[in-house]
Amino acid sequence: METIIKALAVIFAAVVLGFIVAVITAYPAMLLWNWLMPELFNFKTMGFWQMLGFIFLLRILFPTSTSSSSKD
16 A cells, blocks of 8 residues: 555656646746747747647657767
């Protein structure tokens, strides 16, 4: 029973941390988009959830490599 509670606590912490990272990533990007893009290119403004989806789409289309192996 104790291991189930620990597993649920880890899952809950991961969900909360993921939400915090999403807010830290999407909110500043949304502010920059809404400040620059309508003035420069006549684009529409984006809401928080639209920007979060846009970032998710960009991560799918342009994945980043996290490999730390060095080639000598």
